[in-house]
Amino acid sequence: GENVEQHPSTLSVQEGDSAVIKCTYSDSASNYFPWYKQELGKRPQLIIDIRSNVGEKKDQRIAVTLNKTAKHFSLHITETQPEDSAVYFCAASVAGNQFYFGTGTSLTVIP
Amino acid sequence: DARVTQTPRHKVTEMGQEVTMRCQPILGHNTVFWYRQTMMQGLELLAYFRNRAPLDDSGMPKDRFSAEMPDATLATLKIQPSEPRDSAVYFCASGFLVAGTGRENNEKLFFGSGTQLSVL
Numbered sequence: 698g699e700n701v702e703q704h705p706s707t708l709s710v711q712e713g714d715s716a717v718i719k720c721t722y723s724d725s726a727s728n729y730f731p732w733y734k735q736e737l738g739k740r741p742q743l744i745i746d747i748r749s750n751v752g753e754k755k756d757q758r759i760a761v762t763l764n765k766t767a768k769h770f771s772l773h774i775t776e777t778q779p780e781d782s783a784v785y786f787c788a789a790s791v792a793g794n795q796f797y798f799g800t801g802t803s804l805t806v807i808p
Numbered sequence: 809d810a811r812v813t814q815t816p817r818h819k820v821t822e823m824g825q826e827v828t829m830r831c832q833p834i835l836g837h838n839t840v841f842w843y844r845q846t847m848m849q850g851l852e853l854l855a856y857f858r859n860r861a862p863l864d865d866s867g868m869p870k871d872r873f874s875a876e877m878p879d880a881t882l883a884t885l886k887i888q889p890s891e892p893r894d895s896a897v898y899f900c901a902s903g904f905l906v907a908g909t910g911r912e913n914n915e916k917l918f919f920g921s922g923t924q925l926s927v928l
Contacts, residue, residue: 729915740899740919741851786851788917794905795864796841796917798851 699724701789703799710777711807718802720787721769727789727797730763730770735784735801744785745772777806810834812902814920822928826888829923831900832881839905840883841917842868842875845897854898857883858905890927897922 700723710716720730731746747754747761747770754761758777763770774781787799813832821827833840841856855865855875865875872891877883887894903917 731915731917733919740921743916743918746916790915795853795856796901797853798843800850 699727699789699791699795699797701787701797701799703787703802705802706800707803707805709805709807712777712779714777716774716777716781716804716806718772718785718787718804719769720771720789720799721767722789722797723768724789724791725765725768726791729790730761731788731790731796732759732761732772733786733788733798735786737783741786774804777804779806779808782806810918812900812918812920814898814900814923816923817921818924818926820926820928821890823891824889825927826886827890827894827925827927829885829898829900829925831883831885831902831920833883833900833902834918835881837902837904837918839903840877841901842883842885843899843901845899845922851899854885887925890925892927895925895927897924 703720728749732744733741734744735741745756745759745761747763758775760773782805784801784803786801788796790796815830839858842854844852844854854868856863857877860877872887874886899922900920901917
């Protein structure tokens with residue numbers, strides 16, 4: 698089955714700086730890569746996703762890049778704000794089948 | 809704003825008791841997942857259904873856990889008997905997923921608010 702690894706497990710940045718979270722996957726058939734943000738005590742919420750036919754996608758301050766050859770994808774958050782503090786999960790999926798999640802990154806934005 | 813609904817939000821029970829968690833997927837979604845979240849293991853897949861049929865429950869301890877979809881609007885996860893190590897947050901998630909088509913916009917997964925289970 699698919700194996701998704703996520704790094705780092707914790708990340709602290711100063712407000713206004715950028716944050717980068719990286720994930721690798723093992724199954725070359727995976728073709729859909731969503732990112733979820735989970736605030737304390739809340740449900741994971743989809744914040745951005747990318748399909749394997751696209752190399753980069755951006756939505757305001759967040760962007761995701763995908764390198765299919767190397768089997769890794771990354772989440773980039775620019776101009777971080779305290780409300781970006783949360784746990785972020787990456788996931789990989791093969792065409793609507795199971796979703797395999799990374800172990801999560803706890804991001805703290807220091808005001 | 810359609811949402812996945814889970815009940816109860818919190819459950820405290822004693823070891824050996826039966827626990828039933830319920831999930832109402834978003835109307836029109838054909839795939840339902842059950843995940844367990846702990847600090848140590850992250851999000852573990854327990855079982856998932858497509859069009860109410862179980863596709864994979866290999867992540868679920870079969871001796872005590874069972875998952876069903878009696879109809880398209882209800883998924884249940886039952887633990888009997890419960891044990892302290894079952895204490896975790898249980899999430900249900902749903903999506904309209906069509907395997908193998910590669911179609912755009914058919915793979916988004918939406919989570920419920922979770923059931924915080926404490927087994928004493």
